[in-house]
Amino acid sequence: MLKNDIGKNRFLAIMEAMSEGILLINRKNRIAMANRSAEEMLFWAAPLEGRDITDVFSSSTLERSLKSVGRNGDRTSIKVTCWKGSTGDKAIVKGKGREKQYSLSITPIDDKYIVISAEDITEIERLSHVRQDFVSNVSHELKTPLTAISGFAETLTEADLSAEDTKRFASIILKNSTHMQRIVSDLLLLTSLDREEIEPAMKDTSDEAIFSEVKAYTAYRAEEKGMAISYEPAGIAVRCQESLIVQAVMNLVVNAVSYSPAESGIEVRSRVRGGMMDISVQDHGVGIARQDIARIFERFYRVDKGRSRESGGTGLGLSIVRHIAMLHGGTIKVESELGKGSVFTLSIPIS
Ligand SMILES: Nc1ncnc2c1ncn2[C@@H]1O[C@H](COP(=O)(O)OP(=O)(O)O)[C@@H](O)[C@H]1O
Ligand SMILES: [Mg+2]
Numbered sequence: 001m002l003k004n005d006i007g008k009n010r011f012l013a014i015m016e017a018m019s020e021g022i023l024l025i026n027r028k029n030r031i032a033m034a035n036r037s038a039e040e041m042l043f044w045a046a047p048l049e050g051r052d053i054t055d056v057f058s059s060s061t062l063e064r065s066l067k068s069v070g071r072n073g074d075r076t077s078i079k080v081t082c083w084k085g086s087t088g089d090k091a092i093v094k095g096k097g098r099e100k101q102y103s104l105s106i107t108p109i110d111d112k113y114i115v116i117s118a119e120d121i122t123e124i125e126r127l128s129h130v131r132q133d134f135v136s137n138v139s140h141e142l143k144t145p146l147t148a149i150s151g152f153a154e155t156l157t158e159a160d161l162s163a164e165d166t167k168r169f170a171s172i173i174l175k176n177s178t179h180m181q182r183i184v185s186d187l188l189l190l191t192s193l194d195r196e197e198i199e200p201a202m203k204d205t206s207d208e209a210i211f212s213e214v215k216a217y218t219a220y221r222a223e224e225k226g227m228a229i230s231y232e233p234a235g236i237a238v239r240c241q242e243s244l245i246v247q248a249v250m251n252l253v254v255n256a257v258s259y260s261p262a263e264s265g266i267e268v269r270s271r272v273r274g275g276m277m278d279i280s281v282q283d284h285g286v287g288i289a290r291q292d293i294a295r296i297f298e299r300f301y302r303v304d305k306g307r308s309r310e311s312g313g314t315g316l317g318l319s320i321v322r323h324i325a326m327l328h329g330g331t332i333k334v335e336s337e338l339g340k341g342s343v344f345t346l347s348i349p350i351s
Helices: 008-017 036-041 053-057 060-068 089-094 122-156 163-194 207-224 242-258 305-310 317-327
Strands: 021-026 031-034 076-083 099-108 113-120 203-206 228-232 237-240 265-273 276-282 331-337 341-349
Touching (some): 036 113, 053 060, 060 099, 122 163, 203 207, 242 276
Antiparallel strands (some): 203 237
């Protein structure tokens, strides 16, 4: 079909159907036409027709690009950041997030008009920052033990070391490589949880079975610190990915042991509440300040880096717990008081 045959109505329908925002502006920067996606994307400035484009985006990059745009032909692509709300009260009422990022392609089509196609890239940009931060955190976390390993390995190659020193340096190397292994296996677990491959491994089990596994894996840690862990299962039949729930509860118990003084007690309980099984792990340890509670589920966030590392933590334990809870359609909550202790509660649907 020749483009001429499409007809004006069909052409407008195509514009309206596009997911990109399309804006036609005149050489005085006034918007002459905007498609539906543009109106939706920039809802806080709607209706767009008749407005000055530089008011809508209030971006100096855009102003510069529009000034230097030619008569026709070449397309310029820019990224602009703008604040919803900068153009009127409406935005403050309606806006959700504040900062928005757009990718704009600016193409002059003739002496009179310029076409701008706009894409909201706020989420894409956010995810790319998250990924960059994550890679830099991982590198940093691995670098510390790696530096220790290569440093002490180098010392070991020196000829005149006593047997005692040799043994000491070798054990430092072992400790650091174990730590690296732990980080790597936690990262692999997080990655597999991200892929959400859970359905096939769901099985019927019980809180008793879960607790006894957790107990077997964590008893030696508690014994080391002279701590007693009491398990009080309510006797609940539950359908879940058992190994993951065991892993999650284990992470909570290991934390309770790590962040509590020697000789204190820990209580692990379960109960049914509205179709959910709640498993709570209560300790009488250091507690968590209010401002940290919001962040402890982030990857690599620790309140006290030294203490976490000393107890062999990777900073990934709680983000693994949160992933496992979400995979099951459940939640993880925490109540805590500084100096008094914490209660972490994992809730998952019973069936
Ligand atoms: N039971 C707890 N009591 C006090 N602080 C805790 C407790 N559990 C977790 N935290 C805090 O949350 C941080 C993150 O926990 P986690 O993700 O398990 O990492 P890690 O234990 O490896 O440091 C810990 O470093 C610690 O500061
Ligand atoms: Mg931990």
